[in-house]
Amino acid sequence: MSAIRNWLGAHGVMLFGLLVLAYLCTPIVVVVLMSFNDPASRLGYDFDGFTLDNWTSICDPYQMCSSVGKSIQIGLMATGLATLLGSLMAFAMVRHHFRGRSTSNVLIFLPMASPEIVLGSSLLALFVNAGFAGQLGFWTIFIAHVMFCLSFVVITVKARLAGLDPRLEQAAADLYATEWQTFWRVTFPLVVPGIVAAALLSFSLSFDDFIITNLTSGQTVTFPMYVWGAAQRGVPMQVNVIGTIMFVLALSMVVGGSVLRRVREAPARG
Amino acid sequence: MVEQAGGLSGGGADLQIQGVTKRFGDFVAVDDLHLQVPEGAFFALLGASGCGKTTTLRMVAGLERPTAGRILLGGDDITDLKPYRRPVNTVFQSYALFPHLSVEDNVAFGLRRQGKVSKGELRTKVGEMLELVELQQYAARRPAQLSGGQQQRVALARALINRPRVLLLDEPLGALDLKLRRAMQLELKRIQTDVGITFIHVTHDQEEAMTMADTIAVMNAGVIEQMGAPEELYGHPRSTFVANFLGQSNLISGVVKSKQGDEFLTEVLGTTVRASKVTSRDLEGDVWVGVRPEKVILQRPGEGRQEELNRLSGGRVSDVSFVGVSTQYLVRMASGQELMAFEQNTGERRPFAVGDDVDLTWLAEHTFLLDARQDVRAGAELGDGE
Numbered sequence: 001m002s003a004i005r006n007w008l009g010a011h012g013v014m015l016f017g018l019l020v021l022a023y024l025c026t027p028i029v030v031v032v033l034m035s036f037n038d039p040a041s042r043l044g045y046d047f048d049g050f051t052l053d054n055w056t057s058i059c060d061p062y063q064m065c066s067s068v069g070k071s072i073q074i075g076l077m078a079t080g081l082a083t084l085l086g087s088l089m090a091f092a093m094v095r096h097h098f099r100g101r102s103t104s105n106v107l108i109f110l111p112m113a114s115p116e117i118v119l120g121s122s123l124l125a126l127f128v129n130a131g132f133a134g135q136l137g138f139w140t141i142f143i144a145h146v147m148f149c150l151s152f153v154v155i156t157v158k159a160r161l162a163g164l165d166p167r168l169e170q171a172a173a174d175l176y177a178t179e180w181q182t183f184w185r186v187t188f189p190l191v192v193p194g195i196v197a198a199a200l201l202s203f204s205l206s207f208d209d210f211i212i213t214n215l216t217s218g219q220t221v222t223f224p225m226y227v228w229g230a231a232q233r234g235v236p237m238q239v240n241v242i243g244t245i246m247f248v249l250a251l252s253m254v255v256g257g258s259v260l261r262r263v264r265e266a267p268a269r270g
Numbered sequence: 271m272v273e274q275a276g277g278l279s280g281g282g283a284d285l286q287i288q289g290v291t292k293r294f295g296d297f298v299a300v301d302d303l304h305l306q307v308p309e310g311a312f313f314a315l316l317g318a319s320g321c322g323k324t325t326t327l328r329m330v331a332g333l334e335r336p337t338a339g340r341i342l343l344g345g346d347d348i349t350d351l352k353p354y355r356r357p358v359n360t361v362f363q364s365y366a367l368f369p370h371l372s373v374e375d376n377v378a379f380g381l382r383r384q385g386k387v388s389k390g391e392l393r394t395k396v397g398e399m400l401e402l403v404e405l406q407q408y409a410a411r412r413p414a415q416l417s418g419g420q421q422q423r424v425a426l427a428r429a430l431i432n433r434p435r436v437l438l439l440d441e442p443l444g445a446l447d448l449k450l451r452r453a454m455q456l457e458l459k460r461i462q463t464d465v466g467i468t469f470i471h472v473t474h475d476q477e478e479a480m481t482m483a484d485t486i487a488v489m490n491a492g493v494i495e496q497m498g499a500p501e502e503l504y505g506h507p508r509s510t511f512v513a514n515f516l517g518q519s520n521l522i523s524g525v526v527k528s529k530q531g532d533e534f535l536t537e538v539l540g541t542t543v544r545a546s547k548v549t550s551r552d553l554e555g556d557v558w559v560g561v562r563p564e565k566v567i568l569q570r571p572g573e574g575r576q577e578e579l580n581r582l583s584g585g586r587v588s589d590v591s592f593v594g595v596s597t598q599y600l601v602r603m604a605s606g607q608e609l610m611a612f613e614q615n616t617g618e619r620r621p622f623a624v625g626d627d628v629d630l631t632w633l634a635e636h637t638f639l640l641d642a643r644q645d646v647r648a649g650a651e652l653g654d655g656e
């Protein structure tokens with residue numbers, strides 16, 4: 001009895017941690033498994049047999065690959081613009097004291113705090129009133145995505161900047177670096193992890209978004225919308241292939257990033 | 271090579287601070303400061319926390335703009351020059367090493383920005399500098415992978431490699447433990463003698479200032495109280511703040527009676543005490559008569575009468591504390607005031623015990639006179655702590 005209690009005392013936290021991890025990972029495991037599924041019927045979600053067919057015929061389902069392409073395109077463009085604008089805003093809000101700074105700080109939070117369905121419907125109303133009624137599509141989705149990614153970028157980069165010791169920049173100036181050199185040699189390299197994190201977050205937010213996209217897309221179909229539509233008839237197994245690829249990409253970015261950091265920080269000698 | 275700095279009129283003054291004032295809103299951090307630091311001097315700026323030392327350094331480095339006044343370097347006005355245009359480098363209070371660069375790249379930073387040396391030359395110089403601070407084997411590490419003392423040496427190397435006209439050191443040893451601090455003090459002094467650059471060393475550790483510097487300026491509430499060689503400041507303090515902040519002092523109330531040859535005659539507790547004109551300010555009327563505790567020799571009443579010694583009789587030992595090399599006595603006078611006397615434990619004399627009647631004796635040249643209007647306790651709590 002007491003042996004079990006001792007064992008639990010020593011390993012209880014670990015056991016609990018593993019259970020939570022398993023809980024978190026189960027959906028991903030299911031997605032990976034399903035990507036190798038050979039379903040008996042179109043409407044079935046049972047694992048009926050192993051096959052590589054889904055992987056060799058990814059683009060077979062009508063419109064699927066084009067919707068993935070659209071999502072990636074919008075994701076990359078929205079991320080680019082939102083990261084650029086958001087980083088500049090974060091610099092302004094941390095480094096400069098201007099009228100309305102605290103108001104801007106509050107306003108930045110609003111898109112994060114509002115329900116997406118509200119944002120989406122008001123954007124739709126805005127676009128229609130602005131005369132885009134017949135032209136909803138790629139560009140309106142792009143505008144909407146930049147809008148909601150922006151807040152996340154500003155918050156992420158601001159946190160990184162606020163943690164940056166101003167004495168580092170003063171030390172650079174003391175060591176003969178002009179303002180320009182100080183920015184590129186000291187400030188930027190130290191803030192870059194925050195900017196990268198913001199960009200990754202933006203991309204996944206944009207790639208993933210359904211509600212706002214659905215309301216502002218017109219005839220354009222993004223990947224989440226495709227999956228939603230397909231679900232009415234039975235989701236093709238290739239969707240799981242796309243899911244697995246996205247998961248592997250994200251995982252390798254995270255692992256790659258930390259390996260790179262290890263290598264860079266480890267002393268080469270001594 | 272190092273020119274001995276002497277007082278305000280020291281020759282070859284290189285850095286001049288002329289009437290510099292710095293206000294933060296209504297608060298005056300530095301008040302009409304005048305300073306001249308001779309070229310090649312090891313200059314210590316000593317003062318209690320918050321007295322404006324860092325602010326003064328930051329103005330010299332160009333990181334803060336003076337509200338009024340001018341700063342000159344070798345005759346050129348640098349008051350409005352950008353920090354990166356000044357031949358001045360700083361070792362920051364918190365080091366401020368670049369966390370994303372290796373030790374080597376941190377040290378090379380200044381030379382790279384100036385772009386005056388070739389790649390090969392840069393490598394050689396960085397190598398030499400790392401050797402000077404004994405960090406060759408750490409060249410590839412990041413600052414986070416170094417100990418506090420090693421980081422401090424990187425900060426020093428990063429500033430020194432540029433051979434600035436003036437090196438500003440803002441309590442660079444503050445974060446180190448006592449043993450490492452003593453070692454680094456000697457190290458810094460050695461490096462300064464080797465390279466012959468003007469060092470301005472800020473500290474609130476009076477012992478550190480006295481061991482390292484040629485010239486000390488004691489700063490209090492935004493103004494310089496006194497400036498001079500360590501022996502001069504210690505031996506001839508000109509204010510009660512300096513007398514108490516730098517070491518400890520007995521300050522006894524007295525009156526100047528007359529001047530005789532090279533001495534003042536004062537009356538203290540009913541007896542005549544002589545003070546050398548060399549060590550004392552020219553004062554009249556009420557004064558504080560000062561003497562350092564280690565200069566006082568305790569005598570049994572009437573014993574060892576020597577005419578040339580000042581003598582205060584009627585004391586009684588009220589406390590004895592043995593501190594190894596010396597014994598510290600507190601002596602209560604008839605007036606109720608307690609005076610300190612530190613006696614070397616040479617073993618020659620029998621120690622005194624609590625309750626013994628004693629006379630305090632000391633030489634006229636160890637007596638200093640201070641203005642009676644100054645606060646007798648000024649600087650005492652601050653100086654004793656270190």
Ligand SMILES: Nc1ncnc2c1ncn2[C@@H]1O[C@H](COP(=O)(O)OP(=O)(O)OP(=O)(O)O)[C@@H](O)[C@H]1O
Pocket residue numbers: 294297298299317318319320321322323324325326474
């Ligand atoms: N940016 C600032 N804004 C307002 N007050 C300031 C600022 N910088 C310094 N002060 C004030 O000026 C005074 C002097 O500060 P300073 O940093 O020069 O002190 P210091 O002598 O270096 O003290 P320490 O020994 O603690 O480092 C302090 O009272 C401080 O509060």
Ligand SMILES: [Mg+2]
Pocket residue numbers: 323324325363440
């Ligand atoms: Mg300071």
